[in-house]
Amino acid sequence: MSAVNGHAASKQAASASRRARKTPAARQAPVLDVAIIGAGFSGLGTAIRLREQGISDIAILERGDDVGGTWRDNTYPGAACDIPSNLYSFSFAQNPNWSRGYSGSAEILDYIHHLVDRFELRALMRFRHTVTGMTFDEARGVWTIRVAGKKNVHARCVVSAQGPLANPALPNIPGIDTFGGKTIHSARWEHSYDFAGKRVAVIGTGASAIQIVPALAERVDFLKVFQRTPAWILPRPGYAAPDWNKTLFEKLPASQTAFRNALFYAHEAMATGVIWNTPVTRLLEGVAKAFLRHQVPDAWVRRQLTPQYRIGCKRLLVSNDYYPALMRDNVKLYTWPIDKICEKGIRSVEGIEHQVDCIVFATGFAVSKAAAPFPITGVDGRRLDDEWSRGAMAYKSVNVAGYPNLFMALGPNSGPGHNSALSYMEPQIDYIVQGIQTILEYDLRALDVREDAQAKHNAQLQKRLAKTNWNSGCASWYLTEDGFNATMYPGFATQYKKQMARFVNEDYRAIRYEPEFHERWMRND
């Protein structure tokens, strides 16, 4: 029996109690029911689902001045999602008008704006609110959220939805500040910079770089691509969506749902080769190698582009135009280690100074795998940074023991390697909504996951992760420096969804304002 369904009778009394609880607090400072940090897919999705359940005392704290998160920030040339758009969108807000199989960032951002308008989220937004930390007041059951240059925000529940890929990371290359030319990070693109006739270096060959390189190659005089580790790249079955397809999806939404389901299960099938080492892994590697051979005629360049780790260990990429771009006369791939950046360019270890006008850092993001995104203080003054110093851990990626009423979207071990992040996000959101409903309807001071439940969950998780390709020996952003996997979920999205379907009361400590309540709680009464 879920907590949400099991207490309908107490709803009315709980609401009255909730109002009473809020009144004294309101005298000190207004206390929101829910504060959501971040206005990307997960933050907005949570707000939509909460409102559908009648919870509307919500604020979305966003450090930028627009919604969109990753898709607002990543506007570099060629930016696109490597998951089909029909799958990289909310199931409850499907868009029949995707122009392509894999849409570009602008179209995805339009979709997000459309969500804001359709679900009237604009009123919840508090832009230019950069959260610098938060502390739980155990006696009141309220989180105090510190906001840079603004008044604190108070809320009974907090949804941390700032996203794992929000903060651009620069590589640790000596002399990075000495470069006299232009530097641009892929996630902070400067559209005013004119690349025409310029000599440009791209550092990094990950998911962003393989999209930037083909687009920039068209514009620049010469492009030097510096690679440290090659990625496995599969062909991308992209297409321009015909009008009849859009009309069909619009007139017959079930057809789009069916297509979405087909895409979902096709991606699920990939897990058998991407997550675990199976004959499918060999098959996928064979396809990737054949694709490389087909697109890159030179044996030495092929060697440079052939990964030495198992497919799936690092993020698997899809692109039809990256390899051909590298074969252009005005593009050259370098695999020499970079020694340093100097005033005029990049010095690599083969002793040559690669002089360029602009360096593009396609070096990804600082992913918090062993630290909280900002200082978070829970019960008894415990700090999440300290607890996560050896790797982030949570219960079902959503809750952390000792930090009641705090929920995370795309928290630890919720990343997919083979499917849409939104396929994992939606069950998380629904789970978070169940948790918040529970707090508000039972009028809980604190809903805290039990330490033992969290430890058991993580022990199982790490045991399963040990058998995955991610933990097969390569260095990736999925792992901490010690090799601890704090990012990925070792299973199918279907399994994850099943895990998140039920809010398990027994795994939580519920503290109401009267002590005898907890016994009732444990009886699911």
Added chain:
Amino acid sequence: MDIDLEKMLAKVKASQWALADIDWDAPGAELITDEQWPKLKAFMSDLMWIEHVGARGFAAMARKAEDPMLKEMYTYFHAEEQRHANAEMALMRRWGMLEEDEIPLPNINLRLVIDWLDTQSDRMPLEVLGSVIPMLEVALDGALCTFLLEQVDDPVCHDAFKRINDDESRHLGVGFHVLEMQGHGKAYRLGLNFMGTVLNPRLIVGIATYLPLLSRMRDNVAAMGLPEEKLYKAMNKYERIGGRTADGRRNPWFQLISRHGRLVADRGNKLYHVPVDAMVKLTDYYPRALLRPVPTWVKELTYKTAA
């Protein structure tokens, strides 16, 4: 030679230099005499190619090393050997030995080794190249470079080779460390593995290209005035350092290569030298049409300080 790989890698990273650190137009090029010039051109060309094939050897080793630290170290050494070849080309250009973008032509034995490295080196176990490369390094470091610096007064050449030698000493340190590491374990297991590899036809072809190359190089440097004894003395260093520990001596590859070194040094051993010298001559008649196109990694060579 037990070294801390982590510290060594940090040292390697902290000891980088670039061609731009050297003033290639500084005075001193005129100190090359007319008599030296043609011999030096041939010598530098061979030296540059040895560095370059060594670079390709390290590239193969970077693939094979399982320890991530060693893998990264070899990735650096690959680039550093390339840097040496680039610097040597820059010297040749300074001395007017190269036109515009000319790359010195490799001799036929080098071409055969390039062919073999290009097609086979990635398939060889680490211990093969890991054992041969220190031998090439001691010969290069201890004999060829020393000889060059004795003969050439150009200060820019001395500056460049001081940097090159510093790099090479780190390569040697790691090389002997790995040689010993690979001699760790039961002798019979090492012996069995060795037998399995040494009978590999790909390796036999490799050995058949390596032997005449070594003899041709010996002849070339001897023709330039390097006393053979100096070369043999340098090669003996391999046996001395590699054989210092029980692990090193237990490495069958060390045994094979050091014994081969002794054979090369023993000019009285007709059983070895007559057939190998014949191979050197025979390779002159190797049909060029059978050579594969020059691999594109060769085209990475440049004398330019900036690109």
